[in-house]
Amino acid sequence: MTIGILGGGVWGSALAKLFSDQEVLIYTRDKKVMNSINDHHFNPKLKYATFNENVKATDDLESITKKSLIFIALPTQSIREVLSKSYFQNLNADVIIASKGIEISSSLFLSQLVENLIKPKSLSILSGPCFSDEVAQDLPTAATFASSNSSIFDLISGMLKTKKFRIYYSDDVIGCQIGGALKNIIAIGVGICYGLKYGNNTVATFITSGFNEMIKLGLACGALEKTFLGFSGLGDLITTCSSSLSRNRYVGEQLAIGKSIFDIKKSMSNVAEGVDTIFAAQNLSELHNLDLPIINGIYNIVFNDESPDYVIKNLTNSI
Numbered sequence: 001m002t003i004g005i006l007g008g009g010v011w012g013s014a015l016a017k018l019f020s021d022q023e024v025l026i027y028t029r030d031k032k033v034m035n036s037i038n039d040h041h042f043n044p045k046l047k048y049a050t051f052n053e054n055v056k057a058t059d060d061l062e063s064i065t066k067k068s069l070i071f072i073a074l075p076t077q078s079i080r081e082v083l084s085k086s087y088f089q090n091l092n093a094d095v096i097i098a099s100k101g102i103e104i105s106s107s108l109f110l111s112q113l114v115e116n117l118i119k120p121k122s123l124s125i126l127s128g129p130c131f132s133d134e135v136a137q138d139l140p141t142a143a144t145f146a147s148s149n150s151s152i153f154d155l156i157s158g159m160l161k162t163k164k165f166r167i168y169y170s171d172d173v174i175g176c177q178i179g180g181a182l183k184n185i186i187a188i189g190v191g192i193c194y195g196l197k198y199g200n201n202t203v204a205t206f207i208t209s210g211f212n213e214m215i216k217l218g219l220a221c222g223a224l225e226k227t228f229l230g231f232s233g234l235g236d237l238i239t240t241c242s243s244s245l246s247r248n249r250y251v252g253e254q255l256a257i258g259k260s261i262f263d264i265k266k267s268m269s270n271v272a273e274g275v276d277t278i279f280a281a282q283n284l285s286e287l288h289n290l291d292l293p294i295i296n297g298i299y300n301i302v303f304n305d306e307s308p309d310y311v312i313k314n315l316t317n318s319i
Contacts, residue, residue, distance in 0.1 A: 004067030004093075006082060008033045008057060010132035010270065012073035013043040015098060016055050017136055021161050026057040027064045034059050045269075049136035062087045069094050069155075071126075072114070075271045076101030079110065083117040094152055095120035100127060100180035101273040102280035107287070109177045109221075122149040124156075125173055127180035128231035129239035135165065142166045144232035146176035168231065175223030179214060179233035182295075184248040184274025185281060186210035187240040189298050189315075191252020192308045202316060206294070207241050209315075213292045217281070220288040248274040255301060256308050278302055 003019050005012045008028025016024045028034050033043055037057035042050050061082065064070060070093045074082060079099065082088075095118075097110045106113065111123055128143030135141055145153050145167040153169045160167070170176055186207060193203050214237070215228045227233055240246045251272045254264045261275060282299045285292045297315050300306040 001069060002067050004064040004070040005073055006064060006070060007073035007075075007099075008037075008043065009073065009075075010043070010046045011098060011130075012071070013037075013046045013049055014130075014132040014135040015071055015073055017049045017051060018162070018165055019159055020052050020054050022054065022159055024055045025064065025067065026055065027059070027061055028057055029059060031059060033057065046136055047133055061085060065091055065093070067093060069096070070120075071096045071098050072110075073098045075099070076110065076273055077104060077276055079103070079113060080105075080117065083114065088118045091118050091120060093120055094122045094124070094149075094155075096124045096126055096152075096156070097177075098126045099273075100177075100184065101277045102177075102181050102284070104276050104279050107280045107283040109174060109181075111173050111177060122147065122152050123173075124149070124152050125176045125180075125232075126167070127176050127236065129235045131239065131243070131245055133245070138162055138164050140164045142168065142231050142235070144168055144170050144176050144227075144230055146170040146173045146232070148173065170227060170230070170232070172224045172227040174221055175218050175227030176232040178218040178221060178223055179228055179236055181273070181277050182210075182214045182217065182281060183233075183237040183240045184272070185278050185295055185298055186214070186237060187246050187248035188252040188255070188272075188274045188278070188302075189294060189312070190241040191246075191249035191254075192256045192298075192301070192312055193252075194249070195253040195256025196309055196312060198312070198316075202312075203241075205316060206312075207237065210294045211237060213294050216290060217284060217288070217292060217295075220290060221284070247272040251275060261302050275302060 002023040005026045008026050034057040065087050124147035278299050297311045
């Protein structure tokens, strides 16, 4: 079996290494990345990952549609553009979404977006505390694999030859996605707390309250509460908020010292999904008539230019 991976960034490349006992074809728009993978067996964007001969790259998007198993590891807001291409309309593949976020324009979860655009044989979600560099180094990692089709879970589990990357089955497709999306927003808030030199007590308070908001929105969207206690919820939240490697936490730290979101995004080589997710999460909270002060507060900092210090003080006083 040849696995197709949509996305030649760090996460797509980490997945390629993870499944490199199979033949893997990575789609990337970046010809330099494509040539580096094909000629030198590494992606210059990802440290610690040297590929074997099974991993190849292409800039021919249509060739990915011929694969029977496809991972989506694209920036969330690019998925609609890519899957709207005509040759995806007759797709005969099992699709696994490894991206995290919610589409801004529609406030759709990625499973809903993909099902609206194409008709895969099956659709699954891979989510959890999976920093790409650490996966590429084969450091112990666990993730949630959510699908209504347990046989796909068995297939993917059988392909994972390393015992250091473990996946655990869930049938809660929506809950798995909410955890992966909202943890990025909470991490931006944590970054603001650190940037403003608030202490660990404040950060812990912020994370705990943010976690409660994650569950609150999840339940309103039909998710199961137990999902948030697993790797795609609490596990991913801890990793993203606690690590200096987190792009979303970095965004918050930069906002705290007065930089604009435009300048922050311009300075980053990789996408911080939480910035876009804030807008969609705010829409969902209004749709379900929920009071989510942390999501609302971070939204006001990013999109309404409210003072980070003012917002965080109000949040900590009201929690």
